[in-house]
Amino acid sequence: PPAVSLGSVLPAPVSVRPSGSAFRLTAGTVIAAPPAARPVADRLAAALRPATGYRLPIRAHAPAGAPVIELSPGHAGAGLGAEGYRLSVRRSGVTVRANGNAGLYAGVQTLRQLLPAAIDASTPRHVRWTVPGGDIVDHPRFAYRGAMLDEARHFHTPAEIKRYIDEISRFKINYLHLHLADDQGWRIQIDSWPRLATVGGAPGTGVDGVGGGYLTKADYRDLVRYAAERFVTIVPEIDMPGHVNAAQVAYPELTCDGVAPPPRTDTEVGYSSLCIGKEITYRFVEDVIRELAALTPGPYLHIGGDEAHATTAADYLTFERRVLPLVRKYGKTAYGWNEISRSPSASDAVAQFWGLDTSDPALAAAVAGGTKVVMSPANRAYLDMKYDPSTPLGLSWAAYIEVQDAYGWDPGTRLTDVPESAVLGVEAPLWSETLRSIDDIEFMAFPRLAAIAELGWSPTRSLPGDWESFRARLGAYGPRWAHQGVDFYRSPQIPWA
Numbered sequence: 001p002p003a004v005s006l007g008s009v010l011p012a013p014v015s016v017r018p019s020g021s022a023f024r025l026t027a028g029t030v031i032a033a034p035p036a037a038r039p040v041a042d043r044l045a046a047a048l049r050p051a052t053g054y055r056l057p058i059r060a061h062a063p064a065g066a067p068v069i070e071l072s073p074g075h076a077g078a079g080l081g082a083e084g085y086r087l088s089v090r091r092s093g094v095t096v097r098a099n100g101n102a103g104l105y106a107g108v109q110t111l112r113q114l115l116p117a118a119i120d121a122s123t124p125r126h127v128r129w130t131v132p133g134g135d136i137v138d139h140p141r142f143a144y145r146g147a148m149l150d151e152a153r154h155f156h157t158p159a160e161i162k163r164y165i166d167e168i169s170r171f172k173i174n175y176l177h178l179h180l181a182d183d184q185g186w187r188i189q190i191d192s193w194p195r196l197a198t199v200g201g202a203p204g205t206g207v208d209g210v211g212g213g214y215l216t217k218a219d220y221r222d223l224v225r226y227a228a229e230r231f232v233t234i235v236p237e238i239d240m241p242g243h244v245n246a247a248q249v250a251y252p253e254l255t256c257d258g259v260a261p262p263p264r265t266d267t268e269v270g271y272s273s274l275c276i277g278k279e280i281t282y283r284f285v286e287d288v289i290r291e292l293a294a295l296t297p298g299p300y301l302h303i304g305g306d307e308a309h310a311t312t313a314a315d316y317l318t319f320e321r322r323v324l325p326l327v328r329k330y331g332k333t334a335y336g337w338n339e340i341s342r343s344p345s346a347s348d349a350v351a352q353f354w355g356l357d358t359s360d361p362a363l364a365a366a367v368a369g370g371t372k373v374v375m376s377p378a379n380r381a382y383l384d385m386k387y388d389p390s391t392p393l394g395l396s397w398a399a400y401i402e403v404q405d406a407y408g409w410d411p412g413t414r415l416t417d418v419p420e421s422a423v424l425g426v427e428a429p430l431w432s433e434t435l436r437s438i439d440d441i442e443f444m445a446f447p448r449l450a451a452i453a454e455l456g457w458s459p460t461r462s463l464p465g466d467w468e469s470f471r472a473r474l475g476a477y478g479p480r481w482a483h484q485g486v487d488f489y490r491s492p493q494i495p496w497a
């Protein structure tokens, strides 16, 4: 196979300088890493051992003369921040330098893409494992680069979520937002309200009555650990005050009239609301926030806030005024869909923009008051949107989104009335009304998630040149998904290798 070029990396690195001769990974290669970097060395070895069949021992120091891949944490340069890295490839060895393990891990993801595509095979292949010579210096444009998985409309098992974590972390995505409750299902164990999961996550809950199930606290803790090993932080979401039918089926006292609504397996939205005037509502909300915050080491706790069409505007403000401060009370930063920006209590919150427009006066006003923004425009970043009318899965209410649509926008300047300084980054939501299996998830997520990842990580893109570069690098990446068994969509816009 043709040698990989040093620049053929997704997301595009900040600077790439090919030079000198290639490094060749062989049976004698040693991974050198100080104890502090051992967790990343373990991930590197796990990535390279299956396809090479090499032992790739990990040592604190490489023996003289052995070909070495060295992970070197500490004092790599302030400009790199926590996630940046320097990758140097010489005939004698490869060195990844970074200020800490997150940067080393990012450098390892780049290194994987510089080896032949067969490196992603799960069984040994007889290939010359060369890495092109030269230097890469790299660091992210935005701190928040997220993917969202809707666990509520269809429940995806911990194994499926872990596979998705593996796949998104390859593109330096560093947040996974789990949409854990909605009208059709409740997907996380809450001890103080046990029926939420046992009733709301029972078999038969979900769109079309399939896709029941829920995460126990043990499942969730295990996912948090698994994600953290791959430098992905979990963001849990309980959507309120709308999207609560499953909770009200489990606890009718959460409705205003005390009558349990029927379970819902359709895909309508906007018909449910917590009872804003009842005190039990706020005990429920505080209990859920307290238990979720205790399970979540990450900084954010998402409390939804979208499509509260069954809540009056005044009641919505009353609800957010009481609930947003609860997130802070339990040590987290409140995060919600951009409708929360109507609340004065959102000044220290993050608003996730999911609108179709290129301006939002209510959001701009909140930003002037301190609210930060994560960009998820539904007509650019929603991975549940069909690619085109022929796509068998997904929805189309926002737009048809082909790869170029997902790539051809700028999270920093998309909203003309929100300054780039208020934009924390970007997130690609994947709603699961029509998605049941990991194959369904992969078909809709890839390749467009790679586009969103590049918008979040790489320096400001300039079209059309960067689109041409991106589509070429994406085309070359296709065989890697094939080796990984990822069921990606072979978009006709891309020259697949």
Ligand SMILES: CC1=[NH+][C@H]2[C@@H](O1)O[C@H](CO)[C@@H](O)[C@@H]2O
Pocket (backbone or CB within 6 Å): 269, 306, 307, 337, 354, 382, 384, 395, 431, 432, 433
């Ligand atoms: C924030 C938001 N609320 C709605 C909207 O996005 O569209 C999604 C489908 O694309 C749907 O599942 C979700 O409930």
